[in-house]
Amino acid sequence: MHLLLPLLASVLFVCGLIFVKRVSRSAARPDGVGQVTLLFCVNMGSSALMSLLWLFDGPETYWLNFWQPAIVALLFMMGLLLTFTAVEVGDVSIATPVFGVKVVFVTCLLAFSSANGVPSSIWGAAILAATGIALIQWTGQHHPRRIGLTIALALGAACCYATFDLLVQRWSPDWGSTRFLPAVFVIVAALSLLALPWIRWRPVVSNNNWKLLVPAIILLACQAFCITIAVSVFGDAARLNVVYSLRGLWGVLLAYTAARIWGGDEADLSGKLLLMRLSGAGLLTLAVALAVLA
Template structure:
């Protein structure tokens, strides 16, 4: 049943990115909200939601709660995790702003291969052969997605590079959350992490463009983006912290690659966007690439 959390998060993530794409500054919407402003509100929304967990300290998830008081000499642990979260979100937003959602989202699915590799490298058993097979399948999927966009090779190459960097940050984030949460307890570690995320976010306050937010109903797009992305971060991070099953949880979460292609195409047909101009052949090729990524992540976990 705990796999329902990442399944819900995968849908919320793609829906949130669609709103981010529409509200962000671009050549289509020069009056849109800039990336720093979006990051500011998404981070504060996520931090506020995570902070609510502290109200249930000692009540929820008692099995993961520490038996002794917290050693504050370990305060560097939530700080490192907070920085990784910030970097992951920055690279995610940049990838979506630069390229198409249907390109960036499937590449984010490689995160599960990275998570499995990190866990394997840190164990005495090394990396199983199946992991290398999963990495090969993932590489083929990325290449297939990239080849579908040769009409904009530079933009697609940058989009994939940014998405891979975001996946690396989040893979390390999940691994560290799984390993460090038990010593703190989920209702303490996660609020500590996101309190630091909020503190780091406040440093960007001078660069928030408040005047652009109410422009042409930007709030109608920005509010759903903030709520959806905050909820998806809450679901996947809580699942990893409480249940620890980072590899399998990320397999289910990687389904966002399929949702990204399908929902981005549907949304572009309704509201407009570059995904709406895809031919049937290009759409099938992107779906095929997303399918290979899904096979890769499934193989990584089944191993």
Template structure:
């Protein structure tokens, strides 16, 4: 559903114009579309497997991956500050993993899935930045998300359509799918137009810092795994998220 909503939302970008490349170049949007589908699937698995307050800060590592990928693709030497950022990020993840010891396997799996999702999205952002200039944002992005939507339709036989009768499910699914689509449009079009994935991802990655507090507050109000954790556990996770945020800031300054 979220992929179909994204395909509809990105269709509006066709008005921005661009240059439709020949069929021999259509492997580019196919690769980008696959990375998006893979990243979203891993994101849902990470959130479904563990706590949001664990997964959300780790998604912020995406900006470190973006900086490294852009540096490697450009053939430049990694600044020392990027390695400092990687060390801080590792420490932050360690603090987040150190909590929630009642289900250590789930915590580790959540971290692995969240890191994998972050890398998939980082590769997605880098390729959008590298390939969008030739196509134009108004051509590459709609085609990418039409492919995403078409691929998602292949999953229709496995959808439990009967559950749509549940009013509670509909009340959460439709707004959630809309928000996924809107955030995808916002960050992707910014990267395609301004061609600066590293800096754009800094702002995006800051969600991890306040995501811990929001997850805790939401769990207290509506219920959730975070509600079962004590104050010390959540403060430790917040500290870990803060280290990840510092790592993100270091990466962006290394590219100025």
């Protein structure tokens, strides 16, 4: 049942990125919201949601180890910044499946850092997921100038979040989930305040961008809450991330649907290209089934 959390997070993540993509179209303009404003708002929303965990009982925290949530907070912010940049540069249907490489990174990190290693079935699921992601990317040649940069940024985000998950799984038991995660996001909020001089508040209100920004904040904050809680409480990072990699499937389907409704590059995909991307996403689904059945 705990795998339902990353499943929900995978849907929320893609829906949030669709709104981010629409907001980021105006990011480069002088009157646009801007990446800094977007990053600040999402960080504060996630921090506010995570702070609710303070209301629950937890073990005594050892603040001498405050460097642990500080490292995790930096990884979260770097991953989110790379994610937003990848979505602004390229298509959601390209960037989102590449984020799924995170499942391979997590599996490798767990294998190298654990005495027991990772079950072979999880390795198989991770490789199958990576194959599906590769299939999606090898067919995405309609933007050759941007696809390389999009993939590089998405891989950087996946690496940050994979390390984030590994450290959350390792350090949360000593702190307790209701203490470690709020400590992480208190630091995230504090670091975000440093960006206040560069935040553009006027475009958020004057151009009605808040109608897109508010759903993006809520969706991304809720998905961060779901996946982080799942890793912290249950610790099954490898299998959780295989299920979470389903966002590659939703990234193709929902991005295409949204582009058909509101406009976007994904709406121009040929039937053959869309079918190939869906085939790659189907391999991701098989990887999830293998991980769950294992």
